[in-house]
Amino acid sequence: MSRAERISDNLNRALHQVMEDDPSVHVLGEDIVDPYGGAFKITKGLSTRYGSRVRSTPLSEGGIVGVGAGLALAGDKAIVEIMFGDFAGLAFDQLLNFASKSTMMYGRRVEIPLVVRCPTGGGRGYGPTHSQSLQKHFIGIPGLSVFEMSPFHDARELLPHLLSLGEPCLLFEDKVLYTRRTYRGGEVDDLFVFDLVGPPPYTARVRLDDGSPPDCTLIAPGGVAHRALSAMRALLLEDEITCQLLVPARLYPFDPGPLLPLLGGTRHVCVAEESTAGGTWGGEVAHHLHRHLWDSLPRPVSVVCSAPDVVPTALHLERDVLVQDTAIRQAVLEALA
Amino acid sequence: MIDTARAHRPPVAKIGDEDLERLLLIRHFELTLLKLFEQGALNGTTHTCLGQEHIPVALSALLREEDFVFSNHRGHGHFLARYADPHGLLAEIMGREGALCGGVGGSQHIYHERFLSTGVQGESLPVAVGVALRLKRTTPGALACAYIGDGTFGEGAVYxxxxxxQLWRAPLLVVVENNGIAQSTPTSAQMSGxxxxxxxxxxxxHHRIATVDLAHIRDxxxxxVAxxxxxxxxxxxxxxxxRIGPHSKGDDARPEQERLQAELNGxxxxxGEAFPERFARIDARQRELVARVAAEVAARPAVTRGRA
Known part of the structure; x- marks a missing residue:
């Protein structure tokens, strides 16, 4: 079997594919045209192949999300790259008050097929304003769907799915994933296998190959998946606790329905995310699960976040702040103690 | 002072019945809204364009069906200058059946054919650039027109x-209604340069126009625009x-003299002075028309909402 593709290549090929398949797709972003091809090279080759449908823009995040919304409103489909997800703050008004509202506030559904891609998260030493996980700030806005890329999901399916929804979508792509490889064919490593469950865009379920019900369930968005896997491995080999990991591609609106049948018999559910605590996606998931499983959950869902701090630049300091595999393992051990 | 203003006012050229009808339709629509508010018949707030009606009426003759118009919080005139549908607009504002946007958007959030108004200052301009770029590609010759105010220039989105x-050559017509006041703050206290x-x-x-003469504006x-x-x-x-009316309702902090002056120069x-008989005839007709519209719409059942 040939080596799996890198996630950056998977995203790049997905962009090429949607532009090839649909001439109404336009891509906007800062420094995205060739030969530079974007700060993380996700848009490489697009401008060479699709010319004026790919536009390098001024440093105007609010403006370019607005332009994307305008293209989408008028009949195109638009994909906007925010160079660092942190800068999505500059586009918040366009997302909150224009794009999401316009799908719903005119008395009929108005289609705005707009995808805003946000390279996100820490672990790469970019410091406090280029390393945040801001998903939580976009959760709970009707008309704005929030997704996150993962190593288990194929961007070639995910991206067309988002564009087909006809409403503004944020796609978070954890920067630590870009250099990692995708998992394909159900195989993760020597211990774990995965499958995709629920309706598109699917939740990835990672578990032991033996089919036994797990002691514990971890839920994490794509960017935290590797840390969750590492915690699962340690919990199994050193603590003899079996886990399954659930990685949903859609973060909001979050439908717990497809996950509920997978949680029967689990002794603990732990949600791990990289954002700081307080009004988080993990808290939202925990709330849903408490509501649906109050009678069967043996103990409250735990939520593991990064420290309530800025994300430092120095490697060792950054590590201390961001959620790690050790924190996830610790949370599970404490809950099951 | 008031008399000299009158002496300095340039005469207006001939005006067609249709233009006069449209101007007075908007005037009576706005006056009726203020009256309905006083009577407690409207929910929330509204912003009337009293005194500014001539701008969209003049421009509507220069716009085409395929053009896309973006409007703002003070948008009733923009809408009525383009679409002679006072029933739909009032039903929207009153939350009655036949509302343009199901009663959800209200006064400042209207989307009808190629007309869209939205409530946050400045945010429509980047959207209008996107629409203009699409029009340039698919409907050459069409443009996006965005109405903004002087106060909107405080927003970074404008720049x-x-x-x-300009960079991408978007066919975008930005119409600035510089009425010298942003809510209660004079432009001189909120805009440098x-x-x-x-x-x-x-x-x-950039082009600056100070006249109220429709023919002059169009010339x-x-x-x-071409x-x-x-x-x-x-x-x-x-x-x-x-603006000769309040920002929304009952919130005009200007001295009465200033407001009167605006009215005299409007x-x-x-x-009215140039064509007294025709003006009076059409004025009476439009007053009756809007009164009829208001009575009809008020008698309709409340709009119901089917959720998406």
């Missing part, structure tokens, strides 16, 4: 949009105007 519009200089900084063509704007279509270059058209008096 991001002007930059992109000028709108002209701000447009010039981006290499965007000046006609070639400029240039936007033909050359796909943005234009900032600044209209010096005066289109209403100019056309």
């Amino acid at each position: 991001e949009a002007l930059n992109m519009a 000028t709108i002209a200089a701000r447009a010039e900084a981006f290499g965007v063509r 000046e704007m006609g070639p400029l 240039a936007v279509r033909q050359t796909s270059a943005p234009l900032v058209a600044e209209f010096v105007t005066r 289109w209403h008096r100019a056309y």
Whole structure:
């Protein structure tokens, strides 16, 4: 079997594919045209192949999300790259008050097929304003769907799915994933296998190959998946606790329905995310699960976040702040103690 | 002082019945809204364009069906100048059956055919650039027209949009209704420099018009609007105007003298004096029309909402 593709290549090929398949797709972003091809090279080759449908823009995040919304409103489909997800703050008004509202506030559904891609998260030493996980700030806005890329999901399916929804979508792509490889064919490593469950865009379920019900369930968005896997491995080999990991591609609106049948018999559910605590996606998931499983959950869902701090630049300091595999393992051990 | 203003006012040229009808339709629509508010018949708030009606009425003759118009919080005139549907607009504002947007959007959030108003200052401009770029590609000759106010120039989105519009040659017509006041704050207390200089900084063509004469406005704007279509270059058209009503309702902090002055210099008096009989006849007709519309719409059942 040939080596799996890198996630950056998977995203790049997905962009090429949607532009090839649909001439109404336009891509906007800062420094995205060739030969530079974007700060993380996700848009490489697009401008060479699709010319004026790919536009390098001024440093105007609010403006370019607005332009994307305008293209989408008028009949195109638009994909906007925010160079660092942190800068999505500059586009918040366009997302909150224009794009999401316009799908719903005119008395009929108005289609705005707009995808805003946000390279996100820490672990790469970019410091406090280029390393945040801001998903939580976009959760709970009707008309704005929030997704996150993962190593288990194929961007070639995910991206067309988002564009087909006809409403503004944020796609978070954890920067630590870009250099990692995708998992394909159900195989993760020597211990774990995965499958995709629920309706598109699917939740990835990672578990032991033996089919036994797990002691514990971890839920994490794509960017935290590797840390969750590492915690699962340690919990199994050193603590003899079996886990399954659930990685949903859609973060909001979050439908717990497809996950509920997978949680029967689990002794603990732990949600791990990289954002700081307080009004988080993990808290939202925990709330849903408490509501649906109050009678069967043996103990409250735990939520593991990064420290309530800025994300430092120095490697060792950054590590201390961001959620790690050790924190996830610790949370599970404490809950099951 | 009041009399000299009158002496300085240039005479207005001939006006067609249709234009007069449209001007007075908007005037009576807005006056009726203020009355309905006083009576407690409306929910929330509204912003009337009293005194500024001539701008959209003049421009509507220069716009085409395929053009996309963006409006703002003070948008009833923009809408009625383009679509003679006072029933739909009032039903929207009153939350009655037949509402343009199901009663969800209300006064400042209307989307109808190629007309869209939205409530946050400045945010429509980047969207209008996107729409203009699409029109340029698919419907050459069509343009996006965005109405903004002088107060809108406080928003950064305006500058991001002007930059992109000029850079990418978007057929964008920005109509600035500079009424000298943003809610209660005079423009002099919230804008340094000028709108002209701000447009010039981006290499965007700017044109300033102070007259209330429809024919004059169309003569000046006609070639400029045609240039936007033909050359796909943005234009900032600044209209010096005066609001004669409150920002929303009962919140006019200006001295009465200033408000009166605005009224004396407005289109209403100019056309009323220039064509008294025709004006009075059409004025009475439109007053009755709007009264009828208001009675009909008020008698309709409340709009119900089917959730998406």
